[in-house]
Amino acid sequence: MRPETRAVHPRRPEPTGSTPITTPLYQTSTWIFDDPDVLADAFHTPTGPFLYSRMTNPTVRVLETAVADLEGGAAGLATSSGMGAINLVLQASLRGGDHVVAQRRLYGGAAATLRDLGERFGVEVDYLDQATPEALRDALRPGRTKVVYLETISNPTGYVADLPALTAAARAAGAVTVVDNTFATPLLCRPIAHGADIVVHSLTKYLAGHHDVVGGIAVFAETARYESVWHHGVEFGVAADPFSAWLTVRSLQTLALRMERHCANAAVVAARLAAHPAVERVHYPGLAAHPTHEIARRLLTGGYGGTFAFDLAGGRSAGTAVSKRLRLVELAPSLGGTGTTLMHPASTSHRQLDEAQLAAVGIGEGTIRISVGIEHVEDVWSDLEQALA
Ligand SMILES: *Cc1c(COP(=O)(O)O)cnc(C)c1O
Numbered sequence: 012m013r014p015e016t017r018a019v020h021p022r023r024p025e026p027t028g029s030t031p032i033t034t035p036l037y038q039t040s041t042w043i044f045d046d047p048d049v050l051a052d053a054f055h056t057p058t059g060p061f062l063y064s065r066m067t068n069p070t071v072r073v074l075e076t077a078v079a080d081l082e083g084g085a086a087g088l089a090t091s092s093g094m095g096a097i098n099l100v101l102q103a104s105l106r107g108g109d110h111v112v113a114q115r116r117l118y119g120g121a122a123a124t125l126r127d128l129g130e131r132f133g134v135e136v137d138y139l140d141q142a143t144p145e146a147l148r149d150a151l152r153p154g155r156t157k158v159v160y161l162e163t164i165s166n167p168t169g170y171v172a173d174l175p176a177l178t179a180a181a182r183a184a185g186a187v188t189v190v191d192n193t194f195a196t197p198l199l200c201r202p203i204a205h206g207a208d209i210v211v212h213s214l215t216k217y218l219a220g221h222h223d224v225v226g227g228i229a230v231f232a233e234t235a236r237y238e239s240v241w242h243h244g245v246e247f248g249v250a251a252d253p254f255s256a257w258l259t260v261r262s263l264q265t266l267a268l269r270m271e272r273h274c275a276n277a278a279v280v281a282a283r284l285a286a287h288p289a290v291e292r293v294h295y296p297g298l299a300a301h302p303t304h305e306i307a308r309r310l311l312t313g314g315y316g317g318t319f320a321f322d323l324a325g326g327r328s329a330g331t332a333v334s335k336r337l338r339l340v341e342l343a344p345s346l347g348g349t350g351t352t353l354m355h356p357a358s359t360s361h362r363q364l365d366e367a368q369l370a371a372v373g374i375g376e377g378t379i380r381i382s383v384g385i386e387h388v389e390d391v392w393s394d395l396e397q398a399l400a
Pocket of ligand 1: 092095118120162166191193194212214225
């Protein structure tokens with residue numbers, strides 16, 4: 012062979028039988044086959060040989076298996092973003108004319124997706140202002156309600172869903188419960204143990220946790236549902252990229268340590284904000300005054316999360332002034348990373364909602380969402396204190 016050809020076809024190392032200590036990064040789009048029949052068969056199942064990275068990839072599979080294991084699920088399906096996981100699960104579970112019940116307090120992107128499914132595809136959506144089992148039972152339409160959509164800890168006002176009661180009501184009506192567990196992570200809550208059928212995550216937040224990955228995952232209680240959504244995902248084309256999966260697998264090793272510190276720091280910051288004269292209200296489920304504190308105490312283990320909202324007495328202008336004075340804490344529209352970040356939901360994560368819709372989910376012009384990082388808590392508090400002064 013000539014150099015041009017040899018450059019394209021480097022020799023692969025012979026398999027030695029030894030195993031690397033870390034997860035290898037399979038940065039490959041496709042696999043090579045000796046047998047055309049084996050290749051043809053591989054298209055039909057996620058459990059056969061790897062063949063194309065929109066369908067399956069070994070690095071991505073390590074991530075999927077690890078998160079499914081943490082969540083106590085049968086299988087995971089990683090996606091290119093949290094919104095990719097949410098859209099994939101909803102579109103694979105619904106068709107025109109179906110009915111969905113969702114809690115009103117939702118991540119803005121999920122709310123926008125449900126609105127579009129309603130407006131463009133004829134899916135009917137009812138929202139629960141109070142996500143109580145009684146309200147859910149009233150909203151369910153047995154036979155027509157296909158999905159009940161919840162967040163373990165709602166973004167950003169920290170409402171904790173009474174998962175055992177809500178999933179039992181959904182199941183009795185034949186609906187599948189989908190729970191966004193992004194804020195809690197499987198360290199604080201494992202929704203499948205409380206009856207959820209599908210758990211979704213924005214891996215972008217705590218699971219990847221270092222502000223450097225955008226990713227998502229859906230975890231399924233049952234293998235059959237995973238396989239059916241996997242087929243849809245191959246068409247949908249929202250597969251996770253191997254390098255993002257690799258970074259996330261690396262991050263999972265420190266998830267427990269990071270969550271412990273996020274939760275401990277957030278508890279301190281929430282209590283001090285609640286006592287601060289510039290702050291009107293703190294929406295942190297770990298505080299006794301939060302409307303869902305009792306549910307949070309019952310369902311969450313090891314802490315109340317690292318992200319929550321608070322309302323500044325001075326409204327939006329106070330929020331703008333505070334964010335301009337910050338020196339350590341960064342103004343950034345994400346959460347769950349190692350560094351403390353804050354932002355203004357009404358103009359960012361929940362921009363899709365109009366004023367009335369914002370009021371219905373407890374977000375005002377003076378509401379700030381803070382994601383407390385893993386720095387020394389006194390450095391975080393000093394910065395907030397000087398900015399609030
Ligand atoms: C950020 C977020 C999402 C969307 O995730 P992306 O990775 O940004 O697509 C979904 N749900 C919750 C609760 C989030 O905070």
